[in-house]
Amino acid sequence: MNFKGTIFYKGEQGYEEARVGRVFNHLRPKRYPIAVFFPEDEQDVIEAVKYANENSFKIAIRAGGHSWAVWSVRDEGILLDLKKLNNISFNSETKIVKAQPAVRNLDLSPYLEQHGLMFPGGHCPTVALGGFLLQGGQGWNARGLGWAAEYIEAMDIVTAAGKLVRADATQNTDLYWAARGAGPGFFGVVTCFHLRTLPHPKAMMASTFIFPTSEAEPILKWMQEIHASVSIKVEMVVIGQTVPELEGVSGSNIPVIIVHALTFDDTEEESRKSLAPFENCPVMEKAYVKKSYYFTNFKEQFDLQLEANPEEHRWSVNSAWLEGSPENVSKTLSPAFITLPNPKAFSLWYSMAPLRPIPDTMAFSLQTDIYFASYVLWEDENEDEHNKTWLKNIMNHIEPITAGQYLGDSDFRAHGRKFVSDANYQKIQQIRAKRDPKRLFHSYLANPDTVINKNDFEINV
Template structure:
């Protein structure tokens, strides 16, 4: 294990944590428990000045630099061996302007914290499905969530960012200032700098929405998916759904007698009047096989946002494979149902997110994000409490992903593991990837920010 005796600077206001310090083991841990790395230094920044000092220090020492907001990076990019972790988790300021309908949020903010402040005014940013997720990483990759068909991706409501670049400089990017950087940040991840603060447009939501899961027995999967495919062809943009296959988790809102039972569920969120949502959901409820349980009810939006939290706690072992498909063809449905029936871990689950709506109404060239034309995103997740059984769940996830290969059209970068440059390029498409590499060459020619879904800088011409 490497040691670092120097420090970012005498004026550093945050905490500096090294191996052997009392909090070291806690400070190096990330959400995915299968990731176990030992940095030489964790620099817990208190503000922008600390971020600038830490970036300059890492570059000067030639050390790997991992950047951490919420620490939810699937492959564990939020921590590194023998390098520096630049931890933003203490920077959690939020300022809502209800009249202008904007919010400014620092890079350490979690989604649940953002929702709490914005929902106090009946407003929201479309962002994510787990409240402990860091806002920064989610946004920089695009940001899917329960409001995306109504209000688009998280980046579609982004107005400006404050950024510390690889040379330690500070700048602001928006549609007018540093506009090419602003284009790349919206989907290109943390490749171009460290965003210390975000400014978002806010949208009216709730505070009560019609939301929650409707459950059927797993053996009804193929039949239900065909019904679901036909039903969503003309649902309004106010409705966003995800189909989830899993065993019923032992959580308080699920009846005990169903715990462990294999099910397929359609999880809904209707971002409009509850009575309108009831009409939209009626065909799903009445035309298909009788549901085991219907928990799609009026509830606070913040409660729905937290629904998946018990299923994705910090410390479990997670492995993901992901892909986009244009449509739930019969073959895709049959593959899905066949592999879902093989789930053995009570913790494994895979959502199939419904895309479209407002996501497609943003021009494809307006942001770096790829995949706006996709129909569905598969997030195939094999999970265990620890190492026991993890290899089997990983192979199950890979098997389903491989079976879907003929129908894959792209991938959401936030759902990638360590899969190589070709897969990162696939997330953007050839033309955008070239443009992103040129942007990288301008802002980070030495690839300091490489512990991410990395876009290498273009070669100098």
């Protein structure tokens, strides 16, 4: 094997750091690959895949290590850590950016901004492109700009046979289709993404309102009633969280409901018009804080995300695509926003309305007009059971309004949920049977009795 990079075999010094040192979730898995490979370049990836084939080892892939369930750390086989595949280049004529899988949103956003461009990457700046794009890519203003995977013009992929190929709309179209939505079930190693970019918005503005938790249900109901009519230049969210303190409010660690609207317009006039509907919140007189029409930028928004997503914490996260009337959804969902298990946890309501059709040219295929996710983080391992149980109970509670989930915020070991259409899941498996007949690549991490791509609460009903 002509591998130039570094290899750490189980039992060797440095193995444990190689195994989980780049794992964001400090709820570390007790799963142990035979070795961790750090390739230097694409040729090293090819060598590693050939080595795995020759020795009948399975392969799991890590781009950034940010998956909540830690998809990449599996028992036995090889963990292929793409840490060093982090190059970016830009074609000023085509406006296509080439980015390798370990490139983070924190790297790509300022790089493109200097060219007057943006890419609808992930909100959390430390997330890498690899897993994010393979799962569909719910990025900035997805309700207006669409899924980040839609912006993939081409991919360079090392196949299970150890060959480097280009996949796009004209060649290796099966891989191009499957890679955009199969997530950790994809059967190849993407070594480079060729991404279409967009003009950078010239007048990003926001409005933020903070309310007591008593207003959670009416706010969730009102947001669902209006969100389809709000300009598609606006990203709109409702957040349930705890803030350390608020001016004019006694005490500390105050549970609140936050409404945050962010525009992607090009003029102040357009941004103000886009944000105007939020001034009509029916419980505005109850607001602790009312901050309207202020200018912002990606750096400020990333800083907020870094604050909400700190390093060195234990995490339990899950999500759901929701459907139902505003009355039913708001009533069913509000406990997730007002009963948080600790002061660091937070829950998110995210609008996707008016719902854009998903192109049939990619595997990603499941969405509704409301996305919900709950992010439970803590530091003390003695609190593991308390926090995981709270999230499990919340996800069970919202089953009547759940249609499925997004792979990026999922853990099949906690809840089995649908993430693509039935037809697309079958097609993914058919392509895999052709492209990876020996099942060289690990697939979805789940419990032995989990039926993949099924809502577990609907099985045997």
